[in-house]
Amino acid sequence: MLAYLFKLSISLAFVYLFYQVFLRRMTFYQWNRWYLLGYSAICFVLPLINIYGMMEEHETSPEFFRYIPSIGAESALVPKAGNSIDPYVVVFLAGVTIMLMRLLVQYFSFMKVYRKATLIAGDSVKLYEVKEPIIPFSLGRNVFINPGQHDESELKEIIRHEMIHVKQAHSIDILFTELLVILNWYNPFAWLIRSAMRQNLEFITDSKVLEHGLD
Numbered sequence: 001m002l003a004y005l006f007k008l009s010i011s012l013a014f015v016y017l018f019y020q021v022f023l024r025r026m027t028f029y030q031w032n033r034w035y036l037l038g039y040s041a042i043c044f045v046l047p048l049i050n051i052y053g054m055m056e057e058h059e060t061s062p063e064f065f066r067y068i069p070s071i072g073a074e075s076a077l078v079p080k081a082g083n084s085i086d087p088y089v090v091v092f093l094a095g096v097t098i099m100l101m102r103l104l105v106q107y108f109s110f111m112k113v114y115r116k117a118t119l120i121a122g123d124s125v126k127l128y129e130v131k132e133p134i135i136p137f138s139l140g141r142n143v144f145i146n147p148g149q150h151d152e153s154e155l156k157e158i159i160r161h162e163m164i165h166v167k168q169a170h171s172i173d174i175l176f177t178e179l180l181v182i183l184n185w186y187n188p189f190a191w192l193i194r195s196a197m198r199q200n201l202e203f204i205t206d207s208k209v210l211e212h213g214l215d
């Protein structure tokens with residue numbers, strides 16, 4: 001497991017550094033979205049690929065490979081004292097557990113807002129009014145806003161902004177970033193990718209708003 005996590009960390013580091021050096025300043029925000037989302041997902045698969053098998057020469061005598069299973073079998077029979085529980089794995093799982101609890105707290109916090117919200121409009125996309133002071137946000141096909149905190153012109157801009165998030169299914173990206181940091185809580189590059197993905201979603205939304213003539 002440790003070897004897999006190490007390879008995963010290296011892969012995520014390359015994804016972020018390539019984005020930071022070559023893509024971040026470009027305005028191809030949709031392409032950047034698919035790059036960050038797609039290649040971050042691919043990183044979970046890359047460590048499972050056995051490149052050594054591809055590098056083997058077919059001309060190698062099969063007699064040589066007969067000894068490999070026996071050597072592996074002998075080493076597997078040798079007991080390893082004191083290694084029944086890997087402390088690194090315990091630390092990793094403890095971190096994952098804490099991150100899952102953090103996500104659950106966020107979920108219950110959202111449900112608290114959801115239960116108190118009042119549906120004021122909606123068909124395919126539902127608009128909810130919230131009485132508590134909140135920052136407007138969307139989740140899935142739901143938009144939550146406190147109209148009392150904004151004037152009419154601001155409300156139109158905010159709703160248009162959040163509708164773009166909804167129509168482009170940005171919640172999928174957000175949930176993926178949460179999964180990413182849960183499984184890679186120890187890796188700073190996972191957190192940097194999370195931040196970059198969320199920032200790029202705002203770039204996408206702002207560019208779409210500008211296309212409708214809003215300053």
